[in-house]
Amino acid sequence: MSKDFYKSYIYPHLGIIIKICRAYTNTQEDFEDYFQEVCLQIWRSKANFNEQSAWSTWVYRLTLNVCLTFTRKKKRNVTVIDNIEHNEIDDDYESAFTSESFRMLNEAIKKLSKLDRAIILLYLEEKSYKEIAEIIGLSSGNIGTRINRIKNRLKKILNGKIY
Amino acid sequence: MEKSIENIWRQEFKFNKELIPDSHDLQNQKSKDIFDRMTRSMKKNTAMLMIFALGFLVFVYFSEAPLVLGILIFLFFNSLALFNFNQIEKAEKINKTATSYEYLIKFRNQLNKLIGLNMRFNRFVYPICMLVASIILWFSYGREAIMEKLFLKFPDMVLINGIPVYFLIAVLILSVLLSVFSAKIYKWEVNLFFKNLIDELEEIIQQMEELKN
Numbered sequence: 001m002s003k004d005f006y007k008s009y010i011y012p013h014l015g016i017i018i019k020i021c022r023a024y025t026n027t028q029e030d031f032e033d034y035f036q037e038v039c040l041q042i043w044r045s046k047a048n049f050n051e052q053s054a055w056s057t058w059v060y061r062l063t064l065n066v067c068l069t070f071t072r073k074k075k076r077n078v079t080v081i082d083n084i085e086h087n088e089i090d091d092d093y094e095s096a097f098t099s100e101s102f103r104m105l106n107e108a109i110k111k112l113s114k115l116d117r118a119i120i121l122l123y124l125e126e127k128s129y130k131e132i133a134e135i136i137g138l139s140s141g142n143i144g145t146r147i148n149r150i151k152n153r154l155k156k157i158l159n160g161k162i163y
Numbered sequence: 164m165e166k167s168i169e170n171i172w173r174q175e176f177k178f179n180k181e182l183i184p185d186s187h188d189l190q191n192q193k194s195k196d197i198f199d200r201m202t203r204s205m206k207k208n209t210a211m212l213m214i215f216a217l218g219f220l221v222f223v224y225f226s227e228a229p230l231v232l233g234i235l236i237f238l239f240f241n242s243l244a245l246f247n248f249n250q251i252e253k254a255e256k257i258n259k260t261a262t263s264y265e266y267l268i269k270f271r272n273q274l275n276k277l278i279g280l281n282m283r284f285n286r287f288v289y290p291i292c293m294l295v296a297s298i299i300l301w302f303s304y305g306r307e308a309i310m311e312k313l314f315l316k317f318p319d320m321v322l323i324n325g326i327p328v329y330f331l332i333a334v335l336i337l338s339v340l341l342s343v344f345s346a347k348i349y350k351w352e353v354n355l356f357f358k359n360l361i362d363e364l365e366e367i368i369q370q371m372e373e374l375k376n
Contacts, residue, residue: 040196
């Protein structure tokens with residue numbers, strides 16, 4: 001991957017790629033796997049980008065797809081290798097986020113279902129309901145209600161520390 | 164003090180940058196990816212050759228063509244496929260612990276060697292295919308009806324062992340042409356199946372060379 005490609009197409013979206021990958025992983029090793037796969041997919045599918053949507057939308061969709069696919073694969077592995085617990089979170093893993101509030105929020109997001117995680121991540125990135133629906137593949141009609149429900153659930157998990 | 168999740172998400176995202184894999188790792192990942200995709204694609208094509216050989220044997224068995232021809236072609240294509248599998252395995256054994264650049268160069272050399280060998284083989288493979296197709300055509304159903312029609316149109320037609328001489332000449336010319344242009348045909352074939360992957364491989368090597376300088 002050339003440095004130019006990285007700088008032009010990945011670096012401007014590094015924040016959201018990290019946030020999404022961290023929301024679906026529990027260890028630094030997994031995070032690196034997800035992150036690299038996302039970058040690889042972005043590079044590989046650049047030619048397929050049809051400019052009908054914004055590049056950032058394309059990146060979100062790709063990142064979520066990679067994360068959801070990897071999570072599914074990991075889940076399958078867990079059922080095969082019963083004794084390995086993949087859901088354990090590394091002690092130092094969350095300390096990568098230097099803000100305590102952000103860390104708490106990220107941990108709370110991880111407690112949501114895979115789909116709810118995807119929706120709230122896009123909502124927090126200020127994507128419109130239409131864009132969220134387009135990326136997730138749901139109808140935009142009930143996105144708003146769903147977001148409110150997810151926010152209430154997050155509030156509960158965070159026990160009033162964040163509103 | 165309570166904060167909204169929206170504000171925290173937007174304002175408090177600070178991440179330890181040391182924990183982000185650097186672009187060198189991505190380069191390695193990309194090299195492994197192209198290597199895997201290419202060997203997978205080559206294996207798939209070689210397997211298709213074996214399936215074709217088996218299909219051909221079945222076809223000959225049910226046609227009027229001599230079965231020995233089917234068996235010979237079956238063995239011939241399978242030997243070719245086994246040879247290719249062997250070469251692909253050799254490529255897979257390239258030391259991936261070396262730098263991405265080194266193993267991609269080695270892989271490219273191995274690939275070029277394989278293409279070169281196949282190009283030489285195809286100087287014979289294509290004419291053989293042509294001859295076999297002609298024999299099958301000759302033995303295929305309806306041969307007698309066609310011969311009757313030909314005799315009606317060209318009563319003074321010259322035959323060699325019961326085969327019209329023009330048919331033999333046409334087969335011979337086509338076989339020679341296929342042999343002469345085998346390299347071009349094979350290049351077209353390679354481009355058809357591997358052009359994108361070869362271009363990607365060249366692009367990565369070029370980028371790595373640029374980064375090195």
